[in-house]
Each structure stands twice: as structure tokens, then as C-alpha cells.
Amino acid sequence: MSVLALLLAAVGVADLVPRWRHACAALVIVAGALGLGAGWHTLWITLVCGLVVVVWLDAARHRADAGIVLLAVAALALVIASPALDFREVPLQPWYDGLPVPALDGVLIEHAALGLGALLFLTTSANVVVRRALTAVGPLVIAEEQSLKGGRLLGPMERWLVFGFALGGHIGALGALVAAKGILRFPEISRDAPDGMRAEYVLVGSFVSWTLALVLVPLF
Secondary structure, three states, X not given: OHHHHHHHHHHHHHHHOXXXXXXXXXXXXXXXXXXXOOHHHHHHHHHHHHHHHHHHHHHHHOOOOHHHHHHHXXXXXXXXXXHHHXXXXXXXXXXXXXXXXXXHOOOOXXXXXXXXXXXXXXXXXXXXXXXXHHHHHOHHHHHHHHOOOHHHHHHHHHHHHHHHHHXXXXXXXXXXXXXXXXXXXXXXXXXXXXXXXXXXXXXXXXXXXXXXXXXXXXXX
């Protein structure tokens, strides 16, 4: 799962930094691959992940779906090929083992790297996917983003919590979060127009956002 972690981290960092996006993504890929023991695999990992990042950023700039499709295909391929991509000697392992974080005891370094990559992706990059889903539903739905601007700010925090609760097996807390989202959004939805655009915006955005936060959980 180390290569998938690098891919998600590179895309996430590329969307987070305002300048030198490609250089920052390349640095994350190369440094991460070497630190996780990729060795000579670093070359093809950099090429594959770099290609995905370039297409992702270009597609996001033109509001196209190519970046999302390529990322999904690459991620699925890496999950399928992960048994053959097991890196034996990990230079970062001694540093990782020495971290004074009790919660990491017994957690494999590749799982920790995947968790970090997922958090980076869920911060800003996931907003790109949600926005494309809303655009696919219709221009009237995406227009509600102008009046309901909280989604872009609350979305990352909500996804972090959903990801964390699901990863920790806190189903009750996850259900409470979903219920709280409905309560907080109810005043806005209750003032919806007869066409129901606000409700559709909230529902589509929420379900896509939650799916992105939950899809990686089975890999841990």
C-alpha cells in the first residue's frame, strides 16, 4: 500500500500548495519512495504518480473528469498489485519505531503512510471530486454553492472525522456525526425553493464526501 500512499499524498500536496505544485508533488513522491524502501522502484513510481498528478491538475484547471478517472484507475491497479510491491527494507522504520506516539504501537508503517496520504487527499483534492459530482447533477445544483459556502470549509473536517471514526470502529460516533450534519443543515434546507436544489446539493455533496472518506478504510 506504500505506492498508493505516495500517490494520494502527491495529489493532496499538489492541491494544497499555491505554487510549485508539480515540484512539491515530485519531492513527496521521490522522498517518500526512498524513505519507504522503494529502491530502484522509485523511478517508475515517480513516473506513474507524476503522470497522475499532471493529468489531475490539468483536468481540475479545465474542470474535466480525466484526472478523477485516471486517479481511480491507478489507485485500483496499485491495490491489486500491492502484494507484489512489498518493500522489505524501510529506511524510515527505525525513526517510525522511535516515535513517542502510543497510538502507533502495532501499526505498520505502510498503514501509517496510507493514513497520512488519505488525510492529505481528503483535505482539498476530495473537494474537486465532490464539485465534479455536483456539476454532473446539474448547473442549478452547483449554483447553490454560492449561497451554501460552508461545504468547502466544513467538508475536509467532516471527511477527517468520518475517516477517523470508521478507521477506529466508532460506529456510534459516526452515526452521531451524520445526524449532526442533518440537524445543522436543516434550517438551510427548510428554506429551500420548490425545485429542491438546496436539498439536492447537500445530499449529493454529503454522500460523495462520505464515500471518499470511507472507500479506503477496508485497506487498513
